[in-house]
Amino acid sequence: MWLFRDVKDVDLWYNKYMENIENSTLAADNTTEEHAHELENEVAVLKHENEELKAKVKFLEEQFKLSQAQKYGSPSDTADPMQLSIFNEAEKLSVQKNEEPDLEEITYKRKKGKSKSRKTYDDLEVVEVYYELPKEEQVCPKCNHDLHEMKVEVRKELTIIPAQVKVTHHKRQVYACRHCDQEGTGGTIIKAQAPNPVIPGSLVSPSLLAFIMDKKYVQAQPLYRQEKGFENFGIDISRQNMANWIVKGSEDWLNPLYDKMHSLLLEEAIIHADETVMNVLDEKNNKKNYMWLYSSAIRGNHQIKLYEYQPSRAARHPKNFLVGFSGFLQTDGYQGYNKIPEVTPVGCLAHGRRKFTDAIKAAPEDADIVKTKAHVAVNYFKKIYKLEKKFEELSSEERYNKRLEKTKPLLEEFKNWLDDEKKRTLPKSKLGQAISYNLKQWDKMTGFLEDGRVSVDNNHAERAIRPFVVGRKNWLFAKSPKGARASAICYSIIETAKANNLKPFQYLTYLFEKLPNIDVTDEESLDQLMPWSNLIPKNLKRKLESE
Numbered sequence: 001m002w003l004f005r006d007v008k009d010v011d012l013w014y015n016k017y018m019e020n021i022e023n024s025t026l027a028a029d030n031t032t033e034e035h036a037h038e039l040e041n042e043v044a045v046l047k048h049e050n051e052e053l054k055a056k057v058k059f060l061e062e063q064f065k066l067s068q069a070q071k072y073g074s075p076s077d078t079a080d081p082m083q084l085s086i087f088n089e090a091e092k093l094s095v096q097k098n099e100e101p102d103l104e105e106i107t108y109k110r111k112k113g114k115s116k117s118r119k120t121y122d123d124l125e126v127v128e129v130y131y132e133l134p135k136e137e138q139v140c141p142k143c144n145h146d147l148h149e150m151k152v153e154v155r156k157e158l159t160i161i162p163a164q165v166k167v168t169h170h171k172r173q174v175y176a177c178r179h180c181d182q183e184g185t186g187g188t189i190i191k192a193q194a195p196n197p198v199i200p201g202s203l204v205s206p207s208l209l210a211f212i213m214d215k216k217y218v219q220a221q222p223l224y225r226q227e228k229g230f231e232n233f234g235i236d237i238s239r240q241n242m243a244n245w246i247v248k249g250s251e252d253w254l255n256p257l258y259d260k261m262h263s264l265l266l267e268e269a270i271i272h273a274d275e276t277v278m279n280v281l282d283e284k285n286n287k288k289n290y291m292w293l294y295s296s297a298i299r300g301n302h303q304i305k306l307y308e309y310q311p312s313r314a315a316r317h318p319k320n321f322l323v324g325f326s327g328f329l330q331t332d333g334y335q336g337y338n339k340i341p342e343v344t345p346v347g348c349l350a351h352g353r354r355k356f357t358d359a360i361k362a363a364p365e366d367a368d369i370v371k372t373k374a375h376v377a378v379n380y381f382k383k384i385y386k387l388e389k390k391f392e393e394l395s396s397e398e399r400y401n402k403r404l405e406k407t408k409p410l411l412e413e414f415k416n417w418l419d420d421e422k423k424r425t426l427p428k429s430k431l432g433q434a435i436s437y438n439l440k441q442w443d444k445m446t447g448f449l450e451d452g453r454v455s456v457d458n459n460h461a462e463r464a465i466r467p468f469v470v471g472r473k474n475w476l477f478a479k480s481p482k483g484a485r486a487s488a489i490c491y492s493i494i495e496t497a498k499a500n501n502l503k504p505f506q507y508l509t510y511l512f513e514k515l516p517n518i519d520v521t522d523e524e525s526l527d528q529l530m531p532w533s534n535l536i537p538k539n540l541k542r543k544l545e546s547e
Helices: 007-072 086-094 178-183 206-217 223-232 239-265 316-321 349-361 373-390 396-423 430-440 459-475 481-499 504-517 523-527
Strands: 174-176 189-191 270-278 289-296 305-310 328-330 344-346
Touching: 206 223, 206 239, 206 459, 206 481, 206 504, 223 239, 239 305, 239 481, 239 504, 239 523, 270 459, 289 316, 289 459, 289 481, 305 316, 305 459, 305 481, 349 373, 349 430, 373 396, 373 430, 396 430, 459 481, 481 504
Parallel strands: 270 328, 328 344
Antiparallel strands: 174 189, 270 289, 289 305
16 A cells, blocks of 8 residues: 655656556557467468369369269360250350341252162162063953053062071092002092181181171170070180180181281381279289280381281280380370380370360359360360361471461460460369370470371271170170180281271181181282282172262
């Protein structure tokens, strides 16, 4: 308690009192400032976490929408903006302010085109059936005078003759000399000439083996279904026998042709490559076996498509297969092809475009697709492909020059756009991944500028491997590596035949008739049986639409 003696004591107390108040105020201010800093830090942390969560949610939404598009949508790389917003199409179109168009009536004449379904079928055998009135009915019912032939009405039908199974007895006459037998100089026995069987000691004929291979590798019909089908013919052929015949026929007769095609493929200037999964039950790791595809280019010297089975996706497999090749190798960007020496790697524009179409498919439903960055990128690809369409009929040299003049500036503009957008795009978003992929693959994707014969994408290989993928959906797996290699050989011969406009069944039958009766180590003899040989009979060739 303070006792004031005079004014000085009052001043002293007052000063002390004010000092205490100031100290309390400063302490309170310091506490408030520290608390404010803590709150600011907490807010900053929460904002950062919120941004991360938003990015994760957007990423998961993109993944979900993309998976739905892949499962239920069109398999095409193109993405229609109207199709992506199908559920709110009415709302979007209703707000568009478009003026009613002026109607203008235009009349013109055009030449009626021929229907693709109404072919002449001039290459097929024609059977004519005539229908005439009996003699006694060739009288006019009005005047009783004789009728004369005015014209013939013709109605065409395609008649199917179902497959028939026959047993062919190859009777080979054996001759002996009685005089030599009587003289005791030793018996003389001479046999008549007869073709060698495709598989000695077996009932299988060239046509039967070709039929089984055609059913499995062209029509994707598994052997167990063929087994049931043969029962309808009244014959019993087990799937085990059919499998053994395929392996034996491939190893003995088709493999020499395969090796010859392989050597010719390595001489090509451009090779397309692709690979896909194949399960082989007898392999230790039977979930990651692969069928590889190697194809000559569209403008190659020969149309060759070779399949090769390997137990893995290791880089050593294409490296070993392509030993001796030194041209352009066009692939989808898989790194396993990067270790092949003496080749010029070329990428695939279609894969670069596909990344952006995936980003469009993963966009929110209420997004204006036309204004998205992914749509801008897709438009660059559209312009490039539009130019390629114009260059199709040009020679390789002319196409090379046109690409440098027209396509290269467009690619440079696209590259600048990618560099700019990468700086302001989330790396983990679908758009960010698309940009990163295209920049990473840029040198390979633009490799087609180096030669007019090179394609802008690897679709040629993807189309070539599709028959195997379709077949795999039906027979699912192979039992043994030997069976997988036989399948690779069969697919190679069949798809190469189709690429050279041959009928697979007829060509296989022709091969199994000829190959057992020639020296398969003779290069000249094999050359005569190649799908592009001028000695191939005309009845083995398919009729072109232009013919």
